[in-house]
Amino acid sequence: MKPKLTLKQIARELDVSISTVSKALRDSSEIGEETRKKIKAFAKLYNYRPNNIALSLKNRKTKTIGIIIPEIVHYFFTTVISGVEQVANEMGYNVIVCLSNNSFDKEVLNLEMLANGSTDGFILSLAKETMQKEDYHHLTEVTNQGMPVVLFDRVVDEIHCDKVIIDDVIGAKKAVQYLLEKGAKKIGLVSTVDYVSVGKLRTRGYLEVLRENNVEIDESLILKIEDMDNSETEIKDFIDKNEVDAVFAVNEHFAIYAIKAIQEKGLKVPEDVSVIGFTDGELSKRFIPSLTTVSQHGERMGAEAARLLIDKLERKPEEEESYRTVIVETNLIERNSTKL
Amino acid sequence: MKPKLTLKQIARELDVSISTVSKALRDSSEIGEETRKKIKAFAKLYNYRPNNIALSLKNRKTKTIGIIIPEIVHYFFTTVISGVEQVANEMGYNVIVCLSNNSFDKEVLNLEMLANGSTDGFILSLAKETMQKEDYHHLTEVTNQGMPVVLFDRVVDEIHCDKVIIDDVIGAKKAVQYLLEKGAKKIGLVSTVDYVSVGKLRTRGYLEVLRENNVEIDESLILKIEDMDNSETEIKDFIDKNEVDAVFAVNEHFAIYAIKAIQEKGLKVPEDVSVIGFTDGELSKRFIPSLTTVSQHGERMGAEAARLLIDKLERKPEEEESYRTVIVETNLIERNSTKL
DNA sequence: GTATTTTGCGCAAACGTTTGAGTGTTGAAA
């Protein structure tokens, strides 16, 4: 077991000073041709690599970015990570992933842990609990210290920072408009409670389109799931009780539970009832019937978020501060759960 | 924007030395009651937090572990990450996630990047390309430097380190045995090419059980997928050409492609043909019919891997070196894709 | 009143880098 090579060891070995070694390796003109060559050869031979930690301390930057997500076992978030990772790596950054598990306390803990020098900035999506509490002091504290933060997907106006979101309202409108065009008259909505911002926005899209098309809004056709663990039976009840000819669900799972319920009721998808989901994951693609969905382009969101963050990190401090919000477009992917 | 508080600033502010501040905050008995209280009060008031980077440099350990996986948009790997993260956090460690995207070069790059001080150890699953090349010098180099490595899932004998695997052979045997007990006579196998170790092992399990039960092995009932992107049509061809009354697939996707093909052939699952998959993901749970699968317990694997790694990290160097291989048990989850 | 211990604190080195300032040698211009 050979411990890592350091400048000091090279210096001792070659009988020069540490600074000579450092400068030689960085091709400084201060160092003579011969010495420089000798040092570089030695370093190459023994595969010298500068210690990242020492560099971080010296430069006051770590070249790593932290990403905190509510849960990782979730298709959308993994695509986002994938996008972040890709551009981060391209730009020479590492990615630390932390999970809040939708817990406020864990979000705070993670943030504090990483804010003490471990990362240069954050990309995060708020925990459900955080949005309920509406307590964002941990984030403002971090931004006050001058660490840039980029929020994505689950964002909130109270926090001043760059943001990456999708056009939830427009996405929902596209979906519902599509259903109307295919002749649907009674469109059910399966959404989440309103403090989940995406649920709220997608619900708004649903309502707007109906209004624009002069379709009367029937509150009984709107289901807001409170308890995710119980969503399957809630959706079954909802489908059993109501006559609908189309369903718009705000995520994949709700969509397939709806399909199940519809099939168990003895109806056919898409012949009797069309179903559209949101977020284009594995399930949507591979389910039978495959799901028509509003695709959310997580990878693109991650990439955008990373770009925004790195931009802030590498910008000179003189340049004036301003926050951008990037809206990533959604689009409807037509598959087999809707009528042609 | 207030920059982070350091010991030096506290010292200047309170007119004591830096070491006094450090010692006071660590409750050293060297420091007088009064000064200690004063310093702690000040630190608390201004929310002092020691700088992780400086600590890392001093202690020569970072309290972060690196995990390198072939792809993240993959249910199994996310559950592993989740497991790692959980126990890592409990033990005060951070997790850096890197993706090799199944590329040898990227795996090497990631490893080099993190090995220069960024992490104390690694948890990783080999990239497909790495297994093909059979080139593991990057890993031996890292272990030679004294950094512990834990391999999981895609492991290889040539690398000497702790490992976490599942009993692939036994898992496959359980599945095939189950099919035999339910009366299957002609069991098709949908596997991967042999350099993917898990494909090889699961295939071995399939063969062993058949031999043990004196069932003649029909090579034409074995499909080895080469090109993942083309797997759907390959599987369809396979199903169309062969008469089988059961299919054992080495992953979820192959299983549902098999089901699709069987249904399109006009047969029913599970009435005419039973299907069993491997890896218990979203798809298995929610597909219709839901899939009977061999469950792989990714979370448990991740947790075990993290425990092994942290154990090594916190063990005194005197203690003798030895490598363990933890085998995480699989079990069969009976659902609706197999006959009762 | 002197000798010894205890108390309370500061100094400085170390972790591995980078970098501006300083130093000694050489060679050429004056």
Place this chain on the structure above:
DNA sequence: TTTCAACACTCAAACGTTTGCGCAAAATAC
């Protein structure tokens, strides 16, 4: 011969910690 620039290199500080050691002053012992 003196002067001075160019060259090739070293010193030392800095990033933010921790910690063994040293050292005064105060407290105790005799």
